[in-house]
Amino acid sequence: MKSVAKKNWTTPNLTTLLTQTDRIMSGGNGWHADPSLILPSGVYRGRVHVGVDLGTAYTVLMVLDENYQPIAGEYQFAQVTRDGLVVDFIGAVDLLREMKSKVEKKLGFTLTSAATAYPPGVPEAERRATANVLHGASLDCTGFIDEPTAANNVLKIRDGAIVDVGGGTTGIAIFRDGEVMYTADEATGGTSFSLVIAGSTGKTFEEAEAMKKNPNEQTRLFPVVRPVMEKVASIINRHVKGHQVDKLYLVGGTCAFVGMDEVIQEMTGIETVLPSNPLFVTPLGIAMNG
Ligand SMILES: Nc1ncnc2c1ncn2[C@@H]1O[C@H](COP(=O)(O)OP(=O)(O)OP(=O)(O)O)[C@@H](O)[C@H]1O
Numbered sequence: 001m002k003s004v005a006k007k008n009w010t011t012p013n014l015t016t017l018l019t020q021t022d023r024i025m026s027g028g029n030g031w032h033a034d035p036s037l038i039l040p041s042g043v044y045r046g047r048v049h050v051g052v053d054l055g056t057a058y059t060v061l062m063v064l065d066e067n068y069q070p071i072a073g074e075y076q077f078a079q080v081t082r083d084g085l086v087v088d089f090i091g092a093v094d095l096l097r098e099m100k101s102k103v104e105k106k107l108g109f110t111l112t113s114a115a116t117a118y119p120p121g122v123p124e125a126e127r128r129a130t131a132n133v134l135h136g137a138s139l140d141c142t143g144f145i146d147e148p149t150a151a152n153n154v155l156k157i158r159d160g161a162i163v164d165v166g167g168g169t170t171g172i173a174i175f176r177d178g179e180v181m182y183t184a185d186e187a188t189g190g191t192s193f194s195l196v197i198a199g200s201t202g203k204t205f206e207e208a209e210a211m212k213k214n215p216n217e218q219t220r221l222f223p224v225v226r227p228v229m230e231k232v233a234s235i236i237n238r239h240v241k242g243h244q245v246d247k248l249y250l251v252g253g254t255c256a257f258v259g260m261d262e263v264i265q266e267m268t269g270i271e272t273v274l275p276s277n278p279l280f281v282t283p284l285g286i287a288m289n290g
């Protein structure tokens with residue numbers, strides 16, 4: 001196994017964009033709109049780009065301004081999809097309606113359309129269900145791409161692999177000259193982390209979820225979740241085999257666990273980079289497509 005020195009992500013614009021996105025998604029301010037696009041009433045009158053990510057763990061609604069800067073959003077833990085399939089259609093529509101109405105209240109205008117995305121490998125009929133959730137929430141579906149392509153709207157890589165470790169699955173997309181060459185999506189994600197934490201601490205799943213996301217607990221929990229990180233690495237190894245992949249780009253909420261990038265790099269022998277906050281990369285890329 002090759003050993004590779006850990007490198008930090010070095011794109012300052014990306015870091016700024018993701019920090020800004022984090023601030024907006026956690027209800028904070030920080031958006032400075034172009035004054036020519038603000039009506040005397042204070043309402044933004046420019047164009048917006050809207051994205052909906054119906055993830056296994058989080059449903060995310062994100063709104064960007066004309067210049068693709070985040071201006072408002074909502075995210076909520078909800079189990080309305082599993083492995084890319086909508087398993088609770090009514091629940092998903094109700095949740096999205098509720099989130100849309102909260103965001104509209106913040107913005108002062110109605111959202112009429114949005115883009116969404118599906119994990120690689122999801123059959124056509126199932127993808128349609130995702131788009132239908134948007135229609136159910138009175139949003140025209142104006143953009144529909146696969147998740148790694150969405151993530152690459154943000155990362156803009158030409159060569160390498162994007163690895164999206166979400167709640168339920170690990171998605172992999174190999175890029176060559178900016179084009180997707182190969183994609184895969186396999187079960188194993190943050191839910192598995194929470195399950196092993198619950199198992200070893202005797203806590204409920206919800207308590208384990210909260211502990212896992214607490215940065216003060218992550219060092220103590222690292223040995224407990226390391227085997228799951230290694231499983232993610234073995235999935236990556238299996239899929240990159242036979243392809244020339246010199247760099248892995250980690251996205252998805254699970255990659256925020258401290259030390260995840262190091263385990264992946266160690267077990268794959270491939271240089272692994274992690275953006276400042278990997279959680280909203282895919283939803284941001286979906287909104288960019290809206
Ligand atoms: N700071 C954190 N540290 C560790 N895990 C985290 C952190 N923040 C979020 N997570 C985990 O990330 C997962 C959610 O990530 P994400 O939103 O990318 O997944 P998703 O899109 O809902 O799921 P999928 O892509 O599998 O459909 C959850 O399992 C959540 O517990």
Ligand SMILES: [Mg+2]
Nearest residue numbers: 055056166282
């Ligand atoms: Mg996801």
